[in-house]
Amino acid sequence: MTTPEAGTLRARLAPRRRTRWRAQGPVVAVVAAGGALGACARYGLGLVGPTVPDGFPWTTFWTNLAGCAVMGVFMVFLTEVWAAHRLVRPFFGTGVLGGFTTFSTYAVDVRRLVEAGRPGIGLVYLVATPCAALAAVWLASATVRGVLTRRERA
Secondary structure, three states: OOOHHHHHHHHHHHHHHHHHHHHHHHHHHHHHHHHHHHHHHHHHHHHHOOOOOOOOOHHHHHHHHHHHHHHHHHHHHHHHHOOOOOOHHHHHHHHHHHHHOOHHHHHHHHHHHHHOOOHHHHHHHHHHHHHHHHHHHHHHHHHHHHHHHHHHHO
């Protein structure tokens, strides 16, 4: 038999669980939808520019750089220009750009290059990708900030 306090505790906890899901459900949904869109775009790029088995994976490299540059632009607009809806960042940033960029494929490509007897290219790719990706985010966000600052002065 339950005591009145235990029943009251359950009654208090149940609505919180439902409220949390109602708050997180839309976030999960928009991340999934955005991820599907981004992954489809990445897949399309892979069809247009397939990687040669023992060659440098240019398609993956440029896809990751482009996604990182777009993230830099997006975050400046989202944090400094717009008052966006709470689902915009999870949809576009986590979903679309998370599905579009492919750092897991980057890791597989490094391993593939090493196994194909191209450890030098694999090492260059291993180092160049994160360095170039960080530079792309920084350069894109700095460029957008510069353009916005010049517009405000004019």
